[in-house]
Every structure is written in structure tokens, then in C-alpha cells.
Amino acid sequence: MMRYNVDLNGYYGDFGGAFIPELLHANIEELRQTYLTILNDESFQKEFIQLLRDYAGRPTPLYFASRLSEKYHARIYLKREDLCHTGAHKINNTIGQILLARRLNKQKIIAETGAGQHGVATATVCALMGMHCTVYMGQLDMERQHPNVERMKLLGATVVPVTSGNRTLKDATNEAMRHWINHPKDTHYIIGSVVGPHPYPDMVARFQSVISQEMKYQLTEKEGNPYPDYVIACVGGGSNAAGCFYHYLDDEQVNLVGVEAAGKGVNTGQSAATTALGKPGILHGSKTLLMQTNDGQVIEPYSISAGLDYPGIGPLHANLHKTGRVEFIHATDDEAMKAGLELCRMEGIIPAVESAHALAALSKLSFDNDDVVVVNLSGRGDKDLETYIRWNMKQ
Amino acid sequence: METTNMQNRLDDLFKRKKHGILSVFYTAGFPYLEDTVRIAEELEQAGADMIEIGIPFSDPIADGPVIQHSNNVAIGNGITLGIIFQQVEVIRKTVQLPIVLMGYLNPVMQFGMEKFVSECSRTGVDGVILPDLPVDEYVHRYKQLFEHYAVRFSFLITPTTSEERIRLLDACSSGFIYAVAASGTTGVRGAFTSDQQVYFHRLKEMQLKNPFMVGFGISTHATFNEACRYGSGVIIGSAFIQALAENVQVSGFIHAVRPK
Numbered sequence: 001m002m003r004y005n006v007d008l009n010g011y012y013g014d015f016g017g018a019f020i021p022e023l024l025h026a027n028i029e030e031l032r033q034t035y036l037t038i039l040n041d042e043s044f045q046k047e048f049i050q051l052l053r054d055y056a057g058r059p060t061p062l063y064f065a066s067r068l069s070e071k072y073h074a075r076i077y078l079k080r081e082d083l084c085h086t087g088a089h090k091i092n093n094t095i096g097q098i099l100l101a102r103r104l105n106k107q108k109i110i111a112e113t114g115a116g117q118h119g120v121a122t123a124t125v126c127a128l129m130g131m132h133c134t135v136y137m138g139q140l141d142m143e144r145q146h147p148n149v150e151r152m153k154l155l156g157a158t159v160v161p162v163t164s165g166n167r168t169l170k171d172a173t174n175e176a177m178r179h180w181i182n183h184p185k186d187t188h189y190i191i192g193s194v195v196g197p198h199p200y201p202d203m204v205a206r207f208q209s210v211i212s213q214e215m216k217y218q219l220t221e222k223e224g225n226p227y228p229d230y231v232i233a234c235v236g237g238g239s240n241a242a243g244c245f246y247h248y249l250d251d252e253q254v255n256l257v258g259v260e261a262a263g264k265g266v267n268t269g270q271s272a273a274t275t276a277l278g279k280p281g282i283l284h285g286s287k288t289l290l291m292q293t294n295d296g297q298v299i300e301p302y303s304i305s306a307g308l309d310y311p312g313i314g315p316l317h318a319n320l321h322k323t324g325r326v327e328f329i330h331a332t333d334d335e336a337m338k339a340g341l342e343l344c345r346m347e348g349i350i351p352a353v354e355s356a357h358a359l360a361a362l363s364k365l366s367f368d369n370d371d372v373v374v375v376n377l378s379g380r381g382d383k384d385l386e387t388y389i390r391w392n393m394k395q
Numbered sequence: 396m397e398t399t400n401m402q403n404r405l406d407d408l409f410k411r412k413k414h415g416i417l418s419v420f421y422t423a424g425f426p427y428l429e430d431t432v433r434i435a436e437e438l439e440q441a442g443a444d445m446i447e448i449g450i451p452f453s454d455p456i457a458d459g460p461v462i463q464h465s466n467n468v469a470i471g472n473g474i475t476l477g478i479i480f481q482q483v484e485v486i487r488k489t490v491q492l493p494i495v496l497m498g499y500l501n502p503v504m505q506f507g508m509e510k511f512v513s514e515c516s517r518t519g520v521d522g523v524i525l526p527d528l529p530v531d532e533y534v535h536r537y538k539q540l541f542e543h544y545a546v547r548f549s550f551l552i553t554p555t556t557s558e559e560r561i562r563l564l565d566a567c568s569s570g571f572i573y574a575v576a577a578s579g580t581t582g583v584r585g586a587f588t589s590d591q592q593v594y595f596h597r598l599k600e601m602q603l604k605n606p607f608m609v610g611f612g613i614s615t616h617a618t619f620n621e622a623c624r625y626g627s628g629v630i631i632g633s634a635f636i637q638a639l640a641e642n643v644q645v646s647g648f649i650h651a652v653r654p655k
Contacts, residue, residue, distance in 0.1 A: 019528070020529075021456070025556065164463060164467075165453070177456040178580050181579060281504065282527065283501065295502060297452065298501075
């Protein structure tokens with residue numbers, strides 16, 4: 001049996017590791033040595049499960065989408081992470097990490113955010129726990145996801161605009177890491193995706209794995225079988241995908257599909273389709289697939305979706321791509337927007353533009369009539385109203 | 396590959412000079428692409444003891460705004476590792492100072508580590524610092540390569556590095572060890588705090604295998620003198636790069652930090 005989880009050295013096959021300057025060594029080493037003990041601790045688990053249930057609203061429904069099913073000739077379910085408190089799966093991870101931060105006696109929290117969903121989820125748990133919160137966000141993302149900026153401020157967080165690079169998620173992550181280097185003692189960095197140095201990718205994947213854990217028993221109830229034929233998720237850094245793939249990685253009969261953002265087209269130079277365009281490199285502390293020049297400079301990605309606008313993917317996904325365990329496909333801005341609008345009109349659900357990329361896979365894959373397909377609806381589209389309105393006007 | 400017993404200018408420097416060594420860091424290809432050579436020549440004329448040339452990277456997470464900016468400008472100017480080695484070849488026609496290349500791992504990884512180290516040796520680079528290369532990765536994959544080409548490799552230590560780990564990093568370093576003065580990104584800071592003095596003193600007492608150079612945050616004659624009380628010398632980066640950006644004369648800058 002192939003294993004896809006992290007090894008003792010923090011690697012997924014050739015990918016992963018902790019490529020960090022010495023300035024962060026003490027922090028990362030503390031996390032590496034303590035995270036499994038803390039996560040497996042009974043009191044931690046009790047608090048985590050209770051907050052997921054009573055605060056975040058878990059389990060999220062597994063909804064049978066009958067009209068979509070009819071159209072695509074399959075049995076299509078939506079895993080409704082969009083119904084989580086704060087509007088996306090991101091809260092699963094921030095609850096886990098803030099409980100961890102408290103056990104490490106950290107008083108302050110920092111985070112990076114792209115679409116703002118992770119920033120909002122972090123600001124939310126900081127308010128809940130009475131902790132100081134600073135969120136780094138690219139200036140471009142602050143413009144295109146303005147409602148989330150206001151939500152973070154309302155929740156008491158300080159939002160720091162990042163003006164370096166393309167002013168998006170990669171640059172926000174750089175700035176959050178610099179902040180952590182400058183404030184190593186009292187601060188915990190809540191990374192929002194399965195990226196960063198070991199143990200972050202594994203830690204975030206574990207917190208998000210509740211998604212596939214629920215899917216298994218929900219599918220058993222509805223289909224009499226925990227194993228769907230397909231699980232489909234969008235991939236930026238890849239946290240919602242990691243969560244809904246996690247408990248199916250060793251079940252090879254389940255086809256796992258990751259959908260990356262092709263932007264204006266994979267070969268237009270305005271894309272974020274890392275598995276199609278990337279090669280092995282090092283960014284934000286791990287070895288992974290990375291969009292970069294021949295000289296090793298990171299290429300600025302592009303996507304209409306701020307949450308997928310990232311030049312790398314988590315090392316777990318780089319390995320899943322290399323081993324072929326997950327099929328990676330991509331959807332353009334237009335394909336995603338069409339799929340998003342289709343969900344609005346056919347099921348009465350406005351999806352986040354990120355999740356709309358996963359929905360775009362439905363028209364790209366061919367199913368048998370009795371195939372059970374789960375699309376992870378990672379977030380809701382309230383934050384994307386402007387993007388939908390502008391796209392509609394262009395049509 | 397017949398390269399053992401090669402003379403290494405870093406070894407010579409640290410053998411010859413035990414105190415008050417001034418090493419100056421600047422970014423290759425900044426402010427203009429061809430400035431890499433001119434600055435090296437002027438640093439030697441101004442009396443610097445050692446040169447560190449930064450390999451620009453798009454995402455320098457350990458660097459403050461000044462070095463970030465110089466990296467962006469240099470990449471915009473078209474700098475690459477290939478060009479840096481051509482420039483070092485030109486520098487070596489006149490300049491005798493030890494040269495250290497410092498940068499993030501990714502550009503080096505794309506260039507190819509073996510090719511990188513052999514180019515260092517061929518063009519006359521004496522030492523390398525790659526702050527995001529983990530020590531176990533270095534030991535298992537690259538240490539032999541560096542030793543074979545007689546290129547020295549320095550690890551960083553910080554005020555939060557444990558004594559046990561300092562011993563490990565010292566054992567794995569060659570040439571010198573880089574003592575980061577403060578827990579933070581690169582950039583100009585004021586006078587040393589008492590915590591920093593305690594840290595420097597602790598390092599001095601440890602009697603490391605390698606000489607240690609103090610860097611990060613040092614910009615003035617006062618901090619230069621103070622750091623030299625503990626270590627073999629000082630590395631100045633951001634303050635010098637800021638001066639370059641403001642068209643300050645190289646010799647003027649050096650003499651202000653270390654008057655003749």
C-alpha cells in the first residue's frame with residue numbers, strides 16, 4: 001500500500017521539509033516537537049470537537065444536488081463547507097491552531113490571507129479567545145475582497161496592506177513570515193493552507209481532515225457506501241482539497257480530482273495552474289512545485305480568484321501529483337464563473353469563486369450514470385458579489 | 396576534479412587578522428547591473444576586508460525593506476547567477492579580498508548545486524551562505540561537494556539558537572560562522588541591548604571552532620566597535636545598500652564605519 005502522509009522527516013516523497021532561516025528554527029522546532037502530542041491530547045480533542053460542532057456548525061451537510069445530477073448524469077453531492085461559520089472551511093484550521101497557540105502560551109496571532117476567508121476565520125477565533133490578531137493581505141486582494149477586510153476589522157483584527165510583489169497571497173505570506181521572524185517569542189503564525197515548513201502542511205491537513213471524516217459516514221447513510229467514485233476540490237495552496245481527500249488517500253478506488261486556477265488560460269502567462277506550469281523549488285519554507293523562471297525567481301500568478309492566486313501548492317499535493325494519486329486539472333476564469341453562476345441558478349447556492357473552479361470540473365469529466373461524485377463546496381460567494389456582477393456585465 | 400589543497404582567501408584572512416574585520420554585503424546587480432564589479436573594486440580600495448555578494452531572489456523572507464528593494468531592482472536589471480559568476484571573474488582580475496556569495500536556496504537549486512559550487516571554485520568565490528538550507532540537508536547532500544572544491548560554508552546562529560545547536564552549526568561551518576545580532580529581519584537598528592551583549596559574550600566564551608562575524612542591524616562606528624569586542628568582525632549590509640541607493644561614495648561610507 002502506498003502511503004501519502006508525511007514521513008518522520010517532514011517529507012511527502014521528494015517534497016516538504018523545513019527550509020527556513022535559522023531565525024525561525026526555534027519556533028518551527030517547538031511546533032514540530034509538540035504538535036502531535038498536543039493534537040492527540042484528550043482535552044485538546046474535546047475542546048476542538050466541541051468548538052467545531054457548537055461554534056463552527058459542524059457537521060456540514062452533504063447535499064444531494066438533484067438538478068446538477070440530472071444535467072451531468074451522475075449522483076452529485078455538495079459538501080457544504082460554505083455553511084460553516086465565517087463562510088468557508090478555513091475555520092476548521094483556525095480553531096485547531098488557536099487552541100494549539102494557547103497551549104504554547106502565545107499571546108499574539110498573525111496570519112496571511114488571499115481571499116480574506118482565512119483572515120476572517122483567524123480574526124474570528126482571536127475574538128473568541130481574546131487574542132491580539134494581525135492579518136497581512138495583499139493590497140490588490142484588499143481591493144477585490146473588500147467585504148472581508150471590513151469583516152476582519154469589525155472582529156477587532158488589524159489588517160496590514162502588503163505592497164510588495166503582485167500585492168497578493170504570496171506577498172502577504174512573505175510579510176507574515178517576516179513579522180514572525182521579528183516577533184518570534186510571543187506570536188504564533190496561523191498559516192491558512194497546507195503550505196509552509198513542516199509541520200504546517202501536516203498540521204493543517206489534520207485539522208481539515210474533518211471534512212472527509214464526515215463525508216465517509218454521510219455517504220454511508222445516503223448511499224450505503226462510504227466510498228464515492230469521485231471527490232473534487234479546488235486547489236490554491238490546497239487546504240480544502242487536503243481535507244476532503246485526507247481519509248480517501250489510501251482508498252485507490254476513489255478518484256481524487258484537484259482543480260487549479262488557469263486564469264486566462266494555462267499558456268497565456270496569466271495563470272495559477274502550478275502542476276501544469278511549475279517545477280520543484282523552494283518557497284515559504286518547503287520544497288514543492290513552484291511556478292518560477294529558469295533562474296529560480298518565483299513567477300507572479302494570476303487568477304480571478306484571490307484564494308487560488310498562489311504560485312505553489314502544498315508539498316502533500318506536489319507528491320499526490322507526482323505519484324498520480326490525484327488527477328490535477330484546471331479551469332479558466334470564464335469556466336469557473338460560468339460554473340458558479342450555474343450553481344446559483346440551478347441549486348440556489350452562490351459559491352465562492354474558488355469553489356466555482358471545483359464545480360467547473362463537472363463539465364470536464366465524464367461520469368457513468370450511477371457514479372457518486374462529491375464536490376467540496378469550500379466557501380460561499382458573498383465576498384465575491386462584485387466579481388460576479390462585473391463578470392455578468394461583461395457578458 | 397583535482398582541487399584539494401587550494402588556497403582559500405577566507406582562511407588566510409582569519410589566520411592573519413583576529414579582530415576588527417569589516418565585511419560588506421551588497422546585492423549583485425544593484426543599483427545597476429554592471430555595478431557588482433565597480434563596488435567590489437571600490438570596497439577593496441576603501442579598505443574593506445571581505446566582500447559578501449547577495450544573489451537576488453524574488454521572495455527574500457529574512458530581509459527587511461532595503462534588501463528586498465535591492466533584490467527587486469537587481470532582478471529587474473536582469474541579474475542571474477550566470478551573470479554573477481561572469482562578474483566575479485572580472486572582479487578577480489584585480490580584487491584580492493575574500494568573496495562570499497549569499498542567497499536563498501531556490502535560485503541555487505535551479506542553477507544546480509554541483510555546478511554552483513564548481514563555478515564558485517572556478518571564478519574565485521571563497522565561501523557561501525545559504526540561510527534557508529537546513530543543516531542536515533547540507534551535511535547529507537552537499538558538505539562533501541563544498542569540501543572537494545575548497546569552498547567554505549557558513550551557517551547562521553541567532554540569539555535564540557541553543558548552545559547545543561550552536562555547537563552543531565559551528566561543527567558544520569567552515570571559514571567562519573555568522574552570528575546574527577538580533578532576532579529579526581535584516582535592516583538598520585540602533586545600539587545593542589543588554590540582551591545582545593549577553594549573547595555576544597556567551598558566544599565569545601564558547602570558544603567556537605570557527606571565528607564568528609556579527610551581522611544584522613549594524614550600521615555605525617559605535618556598533619562596529621562594540622561588536623568587534625566580541626567577534627572577529629562585523630558584517631554590514633542594509634546600511635551600505637541604502638548608501639548605494641543614495642549615491643554615497645563607497646570610501647566615505649567605509650571610513651565612517653571604521654575610520655582610518
